[in-house]
Amino acid sequence: MLFLLRMLLLAVHFVIASVVGLLIGLCRPFNPDNSRLCARVYAVPAMWILGLRVKLEDDTVRDHVRSAVIVANHISNYDLMVFGLTVPRRTVSLGKKSLKWIPLFGQLYWLAGNVLVDRGNAVQAKKAMLTTTDTLQHKDMSLWVFAEGTRGHGKGLQPFKKGAFLMAINAGVPIIPICSNNYVRGMKLNRWHSGNIIIRSLPPIPTTGLSIDDVPKLLADCHARMAACIDELDREAGTTKR
Template sequence: MLFILRMFLMGLLFVIAGVLGLLLGLCRPFNPDNSRICARLYSLPALFILRLKLDADVQGLLEHQRSCVIIANHQSNYDLFVVGSVVPRRTVSIGKQSLKWVPFFGQLYWLAGNVLIDRGNAQQARQAMLTTSETLQQQDTSIWVFPEGTRNLGKGLLPFKKGAFQMAIAAGVPIIPVCVSNYAQAMRLNSWNAGGVMIRSLPEISTRGLTLADMPQLMERCQAQMQTCIEQLDRQLAGA
């Protein structure tokens, strides 16, 4: 019964937050700070509805003063509600072009200045990557990417794709890893308290002086740091 009630309230939240976010986007279209506000419209009420205890150690991320590429592990559709509360100012994300057809959410996602990519169209995807590199260099805007490219369902990091690292190297901006404990399989949506989740941002990783030849080592370094951190967060939650 509690699960059904929660899903009803989450559905209602999805519509209400979508309408409010769409109005915000219409009032100031493509403002890169729209994403942060919209993320919180979804996240903060959702955490209350789910009674999901969030422990976030992301001061370094929120206080970062210049453009960067933010990479995070991608577990489930609930990521919007989990990480939405820690999206920093002037941060947009990259999503599938098909998102624009999702009622309310898709339209506000576009109006918030996020980048939509058709992964089946290589030329369009390359052009979008060039656009994001220019955004990082010239518009004081950061980009949030899930480098796994798909949901890992809380079963551990999947291999990283190259896009986020190509952007960071091309723009000469640092990478900030954001690690989320494995919550996707542990959430108890039919219990009063759905569980706990921990988020931690790691120190920035510089790309200054790097070329595309350095990308495999950069990807390996980022994945190793994130894997270690996620395992630490999981142990902390298990011992809490």
């Protein structure tokens, strides 16, 4: 019963938050801080509705004042709300072009200045990457990427795609890993306290002086750091795989 009530409230909240986010986007279209504001509108009430307790240890990403590529692990559809608590100022994300067809949310996502990529069109994808590289270099903005490209559903960190690391090297900006425990393993939405989430950002990984040839090593280094961090967060939050 509590689960059904939560899903109903979450659906109503999603519609209301999407309308509020769309109004923010219409009042200040493509403002680089729209994503952070809209993320909070989704996240704060959603965590209360779902009964999730969130602990933020995100100093390195929150206090970073220069452009960066922020790489996060992708766990479930709830990530929109979970990671929405920690999106820093002047940050946009990289998303699938198909997102724009979601009523209300797709339009606010576009108006928030996020980058939509058609992964099935190599020419358009390359053009989007070049535009993003210019944004990182010259517009004092950061880019949020789920480098796995798909949800892990609590099965652990999946292999990374190289696009985020290419953009970071081309723009000469650091990579900031940010991790959450695999919270879906312990979510019990029929209980008042449905689970624990810990979000932790890691120290920036510099890319200055690196070339395209360094992408595999950079990708592997970031993946190893994040995998170790996620394992530690799972132990602390009690969401280790059984």
